Amino acid sequence: MIRTLVLAGHELAGYTDKRLRRGLRWSVAESLFAAVPFGIVAWLLLDVLRGTGSVQRAGGAALVLLACLVVRIACARRAMPTIFSGAYAMMGQARLRVADHLRRLPLGWLAGRRSGSLAATLAADMQLVEDIWAHFLGVFFGGLLVPAFLSVLLLWLDWRLGLAVLATLPLAFGLLVVGQRVLIAQAGKLQAANAHGQAEVLDYVQGIAVVRAFEPAGEGGATFQRLATALAAMRRQALAIELWPTPLVALFGCAVESGFALAVWLGAQRLGSTLSGEMLLVFAVLSLPVYRQLFEVGLSFLLLRYAQEAMQRIRDLLAEPALPEPAEPQAPQGHAIELADVRFGYGGGEGEPVLHGISAHIPERSLTAVVGRSGSGKTTLLHLVARLWDVDAGAVRIGGVDVRAMGSELLHRQVAMAFQDVVLFSGTVRENLAIGRPGATHEEIVAAARLAEAHGFIERLPEGYDTPLGEGGARLSGGERQRISIARALLKDAPIVLLDEATASVDPSNAAQIQRALSTLVRDRTVVVIAHRLRSVVHADQILVLDGGRLVEQGRHAELLARGGVYATLWQCQQQTRQWQIGAAAP
Numbered sequence: 001m002i003r004t005l006v007l008a009g010h011e012l013a014g015y016t017d018k019r020l021r022r023g024l025r026w027s028v029a030e031s032l033f034a035a036v037p038f039g040i041v042a043w044l045l046l047d048v049l050r051g052t053g054s055v056q057r058a059g060g061a062a063l064v065l066l067a068c069l070v071v072r073i074a075c076a077r078r079a080m081p082t083i084f085s086g087a088y089a090m091m092g093q094a095r096l097r098v099a100d101h102l103r104r105l106p107l108g109w110l111a112g113r114r115s116g117s118l119a120a121t122l123a124a125d126m127q128l129v130e131d132i133w134a135h136f137l138g139v140f141f142g143g144l145l146v147p148a149f150l151s152v153l154l155l156w157l158d159w160r161l162g163l164a165v166l167a168t169l170p171l172a173f174g175l176l177v178v179g180q181r182v183l184i185a186q187a188g189k190l191q192a193a194n195a196h197g198q199a200e201v202l203d204y205v206q207g208i209a210v211v212r213a214f215e216p217a218g219e220g221g222a223t224f225q226r227l228a229t230a231l232a233a234m235r236r237q238a239l240a241i242e243l244w245p246t247p248l249v250a251l252f253g254c255a256v257e258s259g260f261a262l263a264v265w266l267g268a269q270r271l272g273s274t275l276s277g278e279m280l281l282v283f284a285v286l287s288l289p290v291y292r293q294l295f296e297v298g299l300s301f302l303l304l305r306y307a308q309e310a311m312q313r314i315r316d317l318l319a320e321p322a323l324p325e326p327a328e329p330q331a332p333q334g335h336a337i338e339l340a341d342v343r344f345g346y347g348g349g350e351g352e353p354v355l356h357g358i359s360a361h362i363p364e365r366s367l368t369a370v371v372g373r374s375g376s377g378k379t380t381l382l383h384l385v386a387r388l389w390d391v392d393a394g395a396v397r398i399g400g401v402d403v404r405a406m407g408s409e410l411l412h413r414q415v416a417m418a419f420q421d422v423v424l425f426s427g428t429v430r431e432n433l434a435i436g437r438p439g440a441t442h443e444e445i446v447a448a449a450r451l452a453e454a455h456g457f458i459e460r461l462p463e464g465y466d467t468p469l470g471e472g473g474a475r476l477s478g479g480e481r482q483r484i485s486i487a488r489a490l491l492k493d494a495p496i497v498l499l500d501e502a503t504a505s506v507d508p509s510n511a512a513q514i515q516r517a518l519s520t521l522v523r524d525r526t527v528v529v530i531a532h533r534l535r536s537v538v539h540a541d542q543i544l545v546l547d548g549g550r551l552v553e554q555g556r557h558a559e560l561l562a563r564g565g566v567y568a569t570l571w572q573c574q575q576q577t578r579q580w581q582i583g584a585a586a587p
């Protein structure tokens with residue numbers, strides 16, 4: 001089990017830190033110098049009890065004991081920092097690897113999991129494994145060394161009595177294995193309850209505004225009740241994991257120490273014949289630390305199993321297949337986008353199809369708008385171009401190369417995207433803008449912000465571009481968040497820019513300015529925008545109209561209007577809605 005944990009440590013972090021090995025060696029040395037004094041004490045006791053002792057011999061023994069203590073402390077001082085720095089470095093690397101792996105997974109895998117449960121694996125499970133490396137391994141190896149040394153000593157002094165001292169250990173460790181099984185069953189339930197609880201807490205905190213707006217105060221609301229139930233389950237499981245193994249731990253302790261009673265009884269039978277009184281006393285003195293240490297080791301052994309389960313969950317996460325990468329990535333020839341009979345459904349081809357064979361050509365350096373009713377598949381189409389998902393059939397090609405054959409690194413350089421749900425991180429405005437281009441200069445950042453009509457409001461923030469945005473960009477309005485997201489996409493300076501609902505929550509004057517910015521952008525980029533406001537795309541080079549996951553119309557604004565189809569209907573609806581007034585009767 002230990003071997004598995006240490007090897008899995010290598011597997012998680014991708015390397016085994018030399019400091020961990022070195023620290024473990026220091027820890028073993030420390031235990032050795034903790035064990036040797038027991039031998040000296042046994043020798044001293046026998047010496048004194050047999051009447052052969054002298055002041056000089058006792059003084060010499062005391063000096064050796066002192067020397068052992070000094071060396072032991074010196075070893076401990078080397079062991080701890082070395083183990084800690086090795087273990088924390090390895091775990092830091094392991095966390096980065098898991099985080100890196102997460103971003104390579106298909107979004108469908110992530111969509112099927114609650115973020116709270118993933119957070120539990122990333123935080124609590126990682127912490128458990130880290131604790132094992134940092135705190136446990138040294139104690140475990142050291143804890144085994146002292147009883148092993150003492151057992152050899154006892155067997156050497158009197159093998160029959162030595163065997164009696166150790167006789168009940170197999171029974172004790174048998175009980176420990178049963179205890180482990182109980183603990184693991186409970187630990188699995190606790191982990192599930194914790195993961196569920198964390199997910200509920202996350203939902204509750206993220207949706208606190210909705211809870212306040214819709215749920216009755218007090219404990220009557222459904223969301224509050226769901227949270228309370230999850231927290232109660234966590235409490236019950238936490239208690240169960242403390243209580244269930246308790247009788248088994250007590251039994252384990254009994255079984256370990258019952259060897260002592262057996263040895264005393266057997267020794268008493270032989271007293272005066274094959275065993276001297278002083279030898280029995282030495283056995284009594286030396287066997288007690290064996291039991292104490294083994295009891296400690298046994299308890300840590302239980303925890304070890306707990307960590308092994310956590311390790312398995314992390315390994316399972318790492319074993320999830322990432323989006324396949326080509327062996328030899330192909331570079332695109334240009335930046336036109338080709339949709340070739342694209343078919344896709346969420347759920348890996350098992351769910352309802354969302355896109356039913358879409359074929360279109362999006363020329364290089366053009367502005368293409370994708371429009372259609374809500375749920376017609378516009379966002380899905382853009383996500384396929386950026387390969388957030390893989391198509392079920394057909395192909396998405398950029399510059400003549402299938403995005404699956406391009407490899408994520410090359411594709412990442414080709415495409416910048418502003419999402420419909422703007423995600424901002426808790427860093428500064430500058431950090432959020434430069435996320436796709438870490439080395440960007442201040443001038444480049446400002447230029448992108450100006451293009452996206454974001455420079456004005458950023459300048460008015462208390463610390464300008466260095467203003468921290470708070471979690472999720474909480475201090476910005478919807479329109480401001482959107483403009484940051486557009487500026488971020490522009491700053492990345494990729495030849496293809498995908499904008500989802502670019503001007504949805506921007507006021508009309510800003511929308512017009514962003515529109516102009518996009519027209520400038522198109523001079524040297526391929527731009528695809530999803531637009532609900534059709535007025536914003538009347539000048540687009542091409543408009544793709546989706547309906548029910550199918551491409552039903554394609555052309556310029558005037559042509560589509562003249563056709564009198566889906567686009568014309570949508571256009572008329574929007575013209576009418578512009579004349580609506582809240583509270584006025586419908587015409």
Ligand SMILES: Nc1ncnc2c1ncn2[C@@H]1O[C@H](COP(=O)(O)OP(=O)(O)OP(=O)(O)O)[C@@H](O)[C@H]1O
Pocket residue numbers: 111346354372373374375376377378379380381420
């Ligand atoms: N992650 C997902 N898992 C399962 N189904 C999804 C997922 N995302 C979208 N869908 C479904 O796919 C269909 C197309 O959704 P999509 O978001 O692409 O439409 P859209 O045209 O962009 O809509 P809107 O204009 O409202 O943003 C919808 O029926 C939606 O319910």
